[in-house]
Amino acid sequence: MILYISPIPTAFIQRDIEMLSPTFRIVHLNFTANPYLLPFFFVIQFLQLMILLPFTKKYLCFFAGYHTIIPVFLGRLFNKEVIIECGGTDAMHLPKIDYGNYRKEWLKKATVYSFKNCSLILPVSHSLVKSTYTYDAESPRLQGLLHLIPDLKTEIQVVYNGFDDQFWTDDQRKKSPFSFVTVATGISKKNRALVKGIDLVLELAKVFPSYSFTIIGDENFQTTLPNVTVMQSLSQKKIREVYRVSQFYLQLSYSEGFPNALAEAMLCGCVPIGSDVGEIAKIIGETGFILPKKDFSLLHSLVSKLHQIDLEILRINAVLRVKENFNYTLRKEKLIAILK
Known part of the structure; x- marks a missing residue:
């Protein structure tokens, strides 16, 4: 069984689950994006993961953050692979618009801990690995995991998003x-x-x-x-x-x-x-x-x-x-x- 852990439900997370479910048994657990509910969800998540631990082969997480602390800890403790799909906010620091996990001390600590101690990182783009930001001169130029976490040693493999061209189609109607x-x-x-x-x-x-x-x-x-x-x-x-x-x-x-x-x-x-x-x-x-x-x-x-x-x-x-x-x-x- 693979536990798929995400902070909130989204269309692209659901697409991944649908993509993987025919091959693997996937159990999806959502966390929370509400900071006031964090203590409650830490307890709930710990209990969920401990109950499912004997049946869990791997943890697959979308984004790094508070929701990945316990899976990463348990993965290291019980020798289970933890894979984190890096999606954007967990590899960017744009304080001008209050965006990115690295703008808040404890969220930054959770993100850095998770990326340093997981088994594999799967960014959806190369820009999230290492990039120079030039769109706005008032924002930090050095972005991406390797700039924000200079001593990161975890293996990184970029896997682009993919799209169903049988569903998303141009029916040639007049625009x-x-x-x-x-x-x-x-x-x-x-x-x-x-x-x-x-x-x-x-x-x-x-x-x-x-x-x-x-x-x-x-x-x-x-x-x-x-x-x-x-x-x-x-x-x-x-x-x-x-x-x-x-x-x-x-x-x-x-x-x-x-x-x-x-x-x-x-x-x-x-x-x-x-x-x-x-x-x-x-x-x-x-x-x-x-x-x-x-x-x-x-x-x-x-x-x-x-x-x-x-x-x-x-x-x-x-x-x-x-x-x-x-x-x-x-x-x-x-x-x-x-x-x-």
Whole structure:
């Protein structure tokens, strides 16, 4: 049995579980993202792990943090392999926007302890291993595990996210002209909105009132702009429908590891526009547009020229790029080989 441990349930964690369940017996345990509930969840998690210990072969954790302290401790104590999938916040330090595990003393200690003492680290992108951050000059340049934990000796193996191109498909319907969509959860919290670049999305909406913008993921987020539609978290099928009628996907994040929604939208024929952080530029390649720095004048110039571009060619190429480079089957095969 493999225990899959995560801080909160997410669509990409559920995808991993569905991917691995035909091959392994997976038991999924969620922790909490609420700091006030930490003592309670530490007790609950310890009891859960001790009860399941005789049946547990390996621990697989998404992100490092408070939820990985006990699994890593038990793994070392009872000689059980602990694998941590590094996803983003656990390999970034961006104090300007209050983002990353390394901004809080105890969360930093939990993260560093977990990465140093686990068996294997599986980042979803190379940028999370070691990178130079240039998107905003006011943030620390040296990012990634090897910069933030210089004495880290744990083995690291990058495994990209993979996407189901049988589900995320472009059905060739006519796109609504100059329609932009982005997916971002929790953005009713200011720092989360900054992480996801929602401030830039709203600036675009102000300057281009005839263009339409859709933000999916948090019905509590509010704006008075008439050309911005805010939607709650949707099912995968409903999100796919929005992608299929939207012409552009915006991924203007201040920080990202490997954004799932970006690749899924590209498979549905959205032309991507992304910030130069994490793996975004590699995902997009030559099929869309990259914002090199957080500078609205650069973004305005980019969007102003979209009407001059052959968008249908980019639409086709965006689909092909994800199919060829970030395949669901490839991630599945790599994860299964690692876990066997």
